[in-house]
Amino acid sequence: MIMQNRDQQFYANQSKELRQKYKKAKDGSSTSEHNPKRDKAQKVLFIIMVLYSIILVTFVLLLYWVRDFRYYCFNVLNDFNEQGQYIGAFYIGIIGLWFVLTGFNVVLYDILAGFLIHPFWFALITVSLAKFLAKYIGFLIGRYILRNFIYTAMNENIYFITCYLATERKPTKVMYLIQFLAIPTIFKTYACGLFRITHWEFLHPTFFGTVVWAGFWVYMGSNLDSLSDVLQSGDTSNYVPLWLKFTMVIIVALIVYYFIRLTNSIYTEIQNDASLADLSHILEKEDEEQEKLLIYNQINEETQIQEDDENSNNT
Template identity: 90%
Template sequence: MSDQTRDQFFFENQSKELREKYQKAKDGSSTSEHNPKRDKAQKLLLFIMVLYSIILVTFVLLLYWVRDFRYFCFNVLNDFSEQGQYIGAFYIGMIGLWFVLTGFNVVLYDILAGFLIHPFWFALFTVSLAKFLAKYIGFLIGRYGVRNFIYTAMNENIYFITCYLATERKPTKVMYLLQFLAIPTIFKTYACGLFRITHWEFIHPTFFGTVVWAGFWVYMGSNLDSLADVLQSGDTSNYVPIWLKFTMIIIVALIIYYFIRLTNSIYTEIQNDASLADLSHILEKEDEEQEKLLICNQANEETQIQNESEPYSTN
């Protein structure tokens, strides 16, 4: 069996199971059953998430609260940039790739890259390519490395089920919307590998979102005369115009509204599928009854004809 056929069977079985659980959850029925394998996977996943969250929060706090740590990060990137335009860009890009793969994707990196790599278009190319490659690698790891484990742990979670079914129904729209939600990058990479989407449905929304976000912050960095204010305060929000902040709030509100409508339509669709299945089952039973009745009538007619013909054969 080819990998494509195996994936098709995997996603079809997944989709059928999650649709049944989604309907039960929306109807108020319990979907959970005792499953030692699932319980073990959930505990392990919870441990990994807690440990990762502690490391990530520690890094972010160091980055935004400790000035010396910011200067250390800047000096590392600056040392690479001094080795030459292309060599420096390569190493800075590799650091960006590592940031995204580990989920440590921070705005300050884009600003520093824009400040250190010249011209702007070359900096944008470096940052966008590194981040896109990292996201696609994360997608592949999610799809072919950890999807069975994550699915086992999360297939009772209504939020996971909702995201899965929403992505299955509107893959391109959901992927584009995810790019503009302020959620950790790890949910835009590894998690997407669990959903029923094609490689192309992941690639073009991710590439577009990566270039747009990187373009904004790299441009901010390339237009700075000095990094003193950024490195001193660590606050990058001052570089976001007020109109853009309001725009992002409106976009997030619209995305949430769209997701609510999409999940409601999914529930309606699942109910209709269930109704059609019940109707089909009823029709099948009716057909069986009609066939039995027809066979019985034919048998009665044959018996009657045979009884009518017996007196003539006796004479």
């Protein structure tokens, strides 16, 4: 309960600050001020992102360009699978969990898991459960370990502020959109822990999105007669039907359009809040002036009554 109240207070303060910065940025005013602590956090975050990007890109290039590396990955999973159905599924699931936590989540893993683990429903449960647990762990790390550092580094960034306020306003919708966008997994895990959403608002979109994505690729893997084509070329896009590619392009376009409308509505809402705050301030001033006038008149009346009484006594 104490931690929950502390989180609510933290996000309330954060929302107020980010709304002010968002309004200034949209109005064309500068929001940045010299802050050594923020500058240091930004430099550290930039270095981490560069190093991580180099490692991730290297891994992806090896996976898709080097055939021997793909066979090595397959042999690792296959060695575990040969130890037995349940033991193999457990270790393959652990590897999938590690992939998601490190942001190395790749389609090829789902296909290999679907090919190696039988039957299909058991492979789907294994992959979905491993990925779902990894995403929730990442969410918790983002919320309780990385949150303060990221806010210090990013609370002047208009894109971060926009995502934060959009998620705050429509948490469930935005979380479903994030889960179905083909974006790096790290943005579906650690980054979500930074937003003002409840655990439940994160869990059910994440579970649904994870099962749908995993179900598609695991099904593809379970229906392969041979992995030779996949391991030889490393190209998994051939397994995506043309109609699905076209549908995904349309969905992405609709999501971008929705985000634009949502951010515009956020700006309007913040402008209205500012106008109401100004109006409230004016009304408070008028009430204060009215109250002062009433007190002044009351004092004058009392003074006049005293003077009349004194005159009467003197008479």
